[in-house]
Amino acid sequence: MAISRRDLLLGGSAAVISGACPARARAQTSAQNEQVLTGGYVLSLDPVIGDLSKGDVHIRNGAIVAVAPSIAAPGVPRRDMSGRVIMPGFVDTHWHMWNSIARGFGHTRLGPFAKSMGALSRVWTPEASALSVRLACAEAVQSGITTVHNWAHNIKARDFADAELEAQKASGLRGRFSYGYPQSIGKGVLMDLDGVEIMKADEFGLNHRSLVSLGICARGPDRCEPAVWRGEWAAAREFKLPITAHIASDRAAGGMAGISILNREGLLGPDVLLVHATHASPSDLRLLAETKSPLSISPWTELEVGYGVPPLAQMMDARVPMSLSVDNMVLAGNADMFGVMRVTADLAAGMAEKQGALSDRTVLQWATMGGADALGLGKLVGSLAVGKRADIIAVRSDALNTSPVKNVDFLLTHGARPNDVDFVMIDGVVHKENGRHTRIDVPALLAQSSDMIRRLRVQADI
Ligand SMILES: [Zn+2]
Incomplete structure (x- = not known):
């Protein structure tokens, strides 16, 4: 599921060369902001694109630039989404x-x-x-x-x-x-x-x-x-x-x-x-x-x-x-x-x-x-379409509670649970990857929350 080792190495080299070659560094940085989600079931919820039983979504600088059955995009990192439903958040x-x-x-x-x-x-x-x-x-x-x-x-x-x-x-x-x-x-x-x-x-x-x-x-x-x-x-x-x-x-x-x-x-x-x-x-x-x-x-x-x-x-x-x-x-x-x-x-x-x-x-x-x-955001998000911001999730269709399943609508409304959300991207930024938060220390947040509500409960005497 993660970006391949080769892509990670490419990303890593951008940091190393950034001082030596500004033009190339800019190109590498922009490549880091670009990726293709590939090989998933694409539920676009866009009336023109519809559903793709196997498709790719190309993201650049936080925006969706292509949604199609297959996107070449040479040199752009690819994230394997097989066994997942790619859909709007x-x-x-x-x-x-x-x-x-x-x-x-x-x-x-x-x-x-x-x-x-x-x-x-x-x-x-x-x-x-x-x-x-x-x-x-x-x-x-x-x-x-x-x-x-x-x-x-x-x-x-x-x-x-x-x-x-x-x-x-x-x-x-x-x-x-x-x-x-x-x-x-x-x-x-x-x-x-x-x-x-x-x-x-x-x-x-x-x-x-x-x-x-x-x-x-x-x-x-x-x-x-x-x-x-x-x-x-x-x-x-x-x-x-x-x-x-x-x-x-x-x-x-x-x-x-x-x-x-x-x-x-x-x-x-x-x-x-x-x-x-x-x-x-x-x-x-x-x-x-x-x-x-x-x-x-x-x-x-x-x-x-x-x-x-x-x-x-x-x-x-x-x-x-x-x-x-x-x-x-x-x-x-x-x-x-x-x-x-x-x-x-x-x-x-x-x-x-x-x-x-x-x-x-x-x-x-x-x-x-x-x-x-x-919320007045219909032009920005809510479906997967070219020009919209990249608010995208991927839901596992190969979990014990989602497979086998007759159709993807039933999978999402009756089979899937939050733990099946494998990947979350908001405005092009990854927030969840391989089913885990990427930006939050969850145990620390839960410990702080438990401590706070314990104190407030005592104060409120309830
Ligand atoms: Zn209310």
Whole structure:
């Protein structure tokens, strides 16, 4: 699986000669930024390229320059992908990364999710948030998720936002940081919009070059007073930042008709990513489709927290722009996007009482291109096509749980698990190789995380 010894030697010689011959060194350096993934099953999810039962993907300087059954590219290092499915990385569209070290704290002696997290969030520190983001990003890579939407809804002060953003940028993952509100905020209190404006000016000016963009997570019509959500929406539009909000999550919230209220005031649109909509009515779902407002569902946590079952048939009938998410590790337990796809497909079949009601291929599209479109990144990532950035994963098709298999869609939605993600590349940079992280000391990260949550648990007395 690794680049051949000959290619490694070529790369090594570039370092040695770099002082002696600048022109040649430049050529060698660029060769190091170039490679061909070869001999895998290519699931491009691009409508023109389609699937290649055996194909190559040529990458140069972080971009895809060719996808074809066979690519010659003399002198370019080749990485053998036989026994693997080469595909676009997964895109998660709603992840409260700040509480990832609180895995399993969804129910404590204080009671269910809201009470337990309320107590923990009161003692939370910027260091705990940053560590959680690092843990989440590491797990994302483990699972083949290359783009994340960090839904930061425990910004108690600006240093919390700074700590999360810095950890997210350092991860090398693509994604959005959505600046949110503290857990303890009152329903009549505006979030820290000055903080958003300052962060936009300081970190996201014209020269900003990171893979992370900025957004706002607002509470929306069913979680705060009208003057507040209107103010937060207006600020997002004034700052030209995308907005995200939970909507119609439980039955009571569904009864508040938040989607129709937003539509009536002209506040839906492609820049508005709504989350859950578990109790949205069919007419509300049609409004999302008409206004091209994307939706993120997280079926595992919607089941676990007791919101209910996502109305997948109605969502599909209405043609809502769909995407998938893991939501949080407190309830979901893990960031297994394969598991999210599986439960999505199987809930749809179970509710419709019809096998295959939601095809495995459609679910794969929601987990890749659908997510990219939802975050406004559809021109950059979400499929393997010439000109797109190289966010690519390879999944083993020769593992005990993936072989033999009739077709690749079923392999990915029902057979594969995060451990089968053999290779992860984000913007041309390798993050996982031969099934192992290349940029993270995982045991050290886990030790720090365990230590931190142990201390916070004592402080919160839960
Ligand atoms: Zn959420």
